[in-house]
Amino acid sequence: KAGVTQTPRYLIKTRGQQVTLSCSPISGHRSVSWYQQTPGQGLQFLFEYFSETQRNKGNFPGRFSGRQFSNSRSEMNVSTLELGDSALYLCASSFLPSADTQYFGPGTRLTVL
Amino acid sequence: GENVEQHPSTLSVQEGDSAVIKCTYSDSASNYFPWYKQELGKRPQLIIDIRSNVGEKKDQRIAVTLNKTAKHFSLHITETQPEDSAVYFCAARGSSNTGKLIFGQGTTLQVKP
Numbered sequence: 001k002a003g004v005t006q007t008p009r010y011l012i013k014t015r016g017q018q019v020t021l022s023c024s025p026i027s028g029h030r031s032v033s034w035y036q037q038t039p040g041q042g043l044q045f046l047f048e049y050f051s052e053t054q055r056n057k058g059n060f061p062g063r064f065s066g067r068q069f070s071n072s073r074s075e076m077n078v079s080t081l082e083l084g085d086s087a088l089y090l091c092a093s094s095f096l097p098s099a100d101t102q103y104f105g106p107g108t109r110l111t112v113l
Numbered sequence: 114g115e116n117v118e119q120h121p122s123t124l125s126v127q128e129g130d131s132a133v134i135k136c137t138y139s140d141s142a143s144n145y146f147p148w149y150k151q152e153l154g155k156r157p158q159l160i161i162d163i164r165s166n167v168g169e170k171k172d173q174r175i176a177v178t179l180n181k182t183a184k185h186f187s188l189h190i191t192e193t194q195p196e197d198s199a200v201y202f203c204a205a206r207g208s209s210n211t212g213k214l215i216f217g218q219g220t221t222l223q224v225k226p
Contacts (some may be wrong), residue, residue: 031212033212033213033214035214035216042202042216042217042218042219043157043202043204043214043216043219044216045213045214045215048211048212048213050212055211056211056212056213058213090156090157092212092214094212097210097211097212098210098211098212099212100145100147100162100164101147101159101162102147102159102212102214103159104149104156104157104158105156106155106156107156
């Protein structure tokens with residue numbers, strides 16, 4: 001099976017712009033979670049999606065949003081980018097939300113200038 | 114709120130020695146505790162996990178122990194090798210019906226040949 005894929009792998013934006021990141025889960029996996037990884041804050045939970053519904057949201061401002069499509073692919077959007085949004089954005093997929101094992105994608109490295 | 118504390122932040126050992134990383138969680142409802150290894154520039158990869166109904170689990174040179182009363186779990190790596198050098202993250206899942214993981218801050222393990 002192909003692993004979790006994320007596109008694009010690298011992105012450079014300027015402050016005030018918006019960005020959309022994409023995540024394709026492992027075939028058959030229906031649950032997708034997103035995490036932000038920074039040197040200072042570590043890995044922080046952003047949101048969790050299952051059956052096109054957001055089931056959990058982390059402590060991030062409303063500029064961070066996401067969605068899931070019927071084929072389980074997920075996107076996250078960050079509007080009005082700030083310098084502090086520079087990070088590695090990781091998505092992880094699992095068969096179900098209750099399934100133990102989550103598999104991470106390679107991440108999207110976002111740099112905000 | 115939910116929190117996972119991880120110690121030490123850096124650990125340097127000689128090849129062949131053992132390494133121990135410790136984590137403490139705050140949410141007593143947490144029932145699943147994975148450990149991820151992240152090499153530089155790569156995605157986090159699950160190396161071992163434990164559920165709350167088990168006290169210890171071993172996989173070759175890696176073992177994890179869980180003390181539910183103390184809300185404490187640890188990763189033990191024996192006979193360390195240079196390829197074990199990486200950042201290790203512990204995590205806790207709050208309930209069975211969610212994929213949301215709360216991560217520790219990470220431990221940078223260096224194994225000196």
